Amino acid sequence: MIAAIEPTWYLLLAAMLFGIGAFGLLIRRNPLVMFMCIELMLNAANLTFVALATQLGDINGQTAVFFVMVVAAAEVVVGLGIIVSILRRRPGATADDLAELKG
């Protein structure tokens, strides 16, 4: 008899996903891929919310995932708008090239 799946496993999986996303955000230079890494971290948070909602029997955790999704959508729209307007002016710009924005 093996034990049933525990919420701890979901939390560990979410921690690994968050770690990979944070690592990717630091090492990639393409602003689009950096955005995808932020999405990975947001999904890790969502997985944590749902795992704890199930474990604690509290529907508020699932409602919080909704708001995370809305904020993620708004963030992607604004972020991609900024990236489009930057890359239209200077094609092939990386995150390092944008360092010259500082005064």
Added chain:
Amino acid sequence: MSDATFLEYVVFFSAALMILGGAIGVITLKNPVHAALGLVLTLFGVAVQFVAQEAHFLAAVQVIVYAGAIVVLFLFVIMLLGVDQAMDLSIEPIPIQRPLAAVMGIGLVGLVGAAVVRARDALVINPGTGIDVASETGDNDSNILQLATNLYGDHVLAFQLTSVLLVVAVAGTVVLTRKWPRTDEARDAEHESSDV
């Protein structure tokens, strides 16, 4: 071992493999299009985990909003900007950055993992009012009904504010990316600055 438990294991580990494999694909693949497809794999894996935890409506929203809308937006921007070619990942402007990032990533996972494992006894308590699960209530709509009651009851103000957030985001993006019709003065100013 019961069959149901065995199936749970199969679902959990195959979805975990999808999630981690897709995430590693996002950060290692050279072509941004391939990275976006890795992101799709991760998002589907997360949706599978949602189903496994009886959050059926969230799984549907995850597939529609994330894997549908957001990834399509990513791919659209990649194609629009024409950056769909492989990048050289060996360029490393700050030499020590990758080792430091690896140390930070592993340390983060280690710390959170240690905290989760230590807190596993605290997770056993169940103080909430309970989540309606379709297999227990016999009503297939129970999850979405309970979510709707919670969202439009306790969180109705936050729900209203998200509409403000979305309107501001849409208006801001239009302002950011629109090409404004140029006035003569602006064109003259740009000529002067480009001459310098």
